[in-house]
Amino acid sequence: MNAKKADKIATGTLYAIAGVIVLILFSLLAFILVRGVPHISWNFLTNRSQTFKTGGGIGPQLFNSFYLLILTMLFSVPISLGAGIYLSEYAKKNWVTDLVRTAIEVLSSLPSIVVGLFGFLIFVIQMGWGFSIISGALALTLFNLPLLTRTVEDSLRAIPATQREAGLALGLSRWETVTKIVVPAALPGILTGVILAAGRVFGEAAALIYTAGQSAPALNFADWNPMHIASPLNPFRPAETLAVHIWKINGEGIMPDAAAVSAGASAVLIITVLLFNLLARYLGRVIYKKSTSA
């Protein structure tokens, strides 16, 4: 076999591999959407789930997923913003910074089930909060912090040094330069990162099964007092999310229409994550246009 033939064969193989990967994604998406979308209806999205009967919905689970997502972001965005600012603006090159970076790397490579078990140990048992939204949100915060911190740091670092020099030359302190000039300039990048992280958090289940719990008690959507036990806003109630729901009904095998419900729920999950991705791209572009007059 001469070199030219080998080159042709290799090129063909590489095209085939690329084709196979594209095919895998499309068949995955097609499978979920074809199976799941016909099952999605207003009733499915708003009704309570059933355990032993067919026709259950995913209403509380859907609400729980979004509520948990908002709380998680409320906790993790400020912390990772601060941490990212420290790493990109203040950190010196010494062993402390090395230690910090190692710690973040370790946290980001921990399996999410381990983070979930840690949350179970600390929030559910030690703090006595039980299986609750607050435990779940805090566990997800830990899971979310390293990635978000890195995104913030990268976005801040991408801002040219001249911007900082200009701010300092105007007599601003470093902190003012960062908060008034660098962070606004880096906002598109940060926002994109936050939305992508939201997609990840929305689909996460392993960290939640032992923190937010696997049961979705009835919610009274007329009662918005966070102190009441049936109120959707109560952070101390157990809250099964959409992803956990899919996992649980497939494992238990007692729901007669589990396959249909999981297909519908998976479709909702994937569509939401896709929307997050599209939103991230769109917002990033819009903000960039607005803030740079490009």
Added chain:
Amino acid sequence: MQSSIEERLTKKSKKAKLETFGKSLSFICIAFIVLVVISILYFVASKGIATFTQNGVSIGSFLGGTDWNPSGKGADGQPLVGALPMITGSFLVTFLSAIVATPFAIGAAVFMTEISPKMGKKILQPVIELLVGIPSVVYGFIGLTVVVPAVRNVFGGSGFGILAGTFVLFVMILPTVTSMTIDALNTVPRHYREASLALGATRWQTVYKVVLRSAIPGILTAVVFGMARAFGEALAVQMVIGNAALMPGNLVSPASTLTSILTMGMGNTVMGSLQNNVLWSLALILLVMSLVFNIMTRLIGKKGAMK
């Protein structure tokens, strides 16, 4: 008058105070993250060691034993807490999925960087990004409704097992390994390729003999990273592997991994009991392995840094 000027000159200005405030605020955030990491390591380790210190299980019988039935006792009166079936299961699915995923990842990465960057950027890049975004339970559900029946039809048996787990993990780690391999190939300097082509080498010869070889450390890092993900993945694997704590005799009989036994068992045991402590020991193995993978990528990075 004089004293007020002196005061203004020697005291900290408003701006300096603001600066200290801001710096401390951001430092507190970073300190919090470090504290979290240290406490995760400490708490999981202390719970995981309790099996050996409080319940008197020997490390050897835990790591090497093949009988897993924490609520029962063996013939010698010792609790049956051999974790070898799960450890084997975890390593098997990890290695197998990495072995399957690596050629695909390298192929896709070469396609995107060397063969057709335009099509790669337009089609393959978004496809890979979308694959990363699909939640792991959805992979598990697809595995349960497609892969498991397919394995059952082809190989017989229940369909649950290492093979189904490998399939699911292969798709899950493929995007991670691919995008990291792309980064590795992109760091190979352009003049390497130009020199090779100028010597009369074909494109494939250039890719195979020059580009891939100089990117080996980066590719290895990508593979190790994918293995770390596969090792720690819990729910998708748990849904398709069958969760039988037996030594895997073949690839298509029900088996289990560390994560699958952990997810199944943690809710059914009482805190502080042997049955519970031994689960924490499994979690400790997961933690240690994730540290090992971390150290491995570091070593590879240090040894193979491009000069």
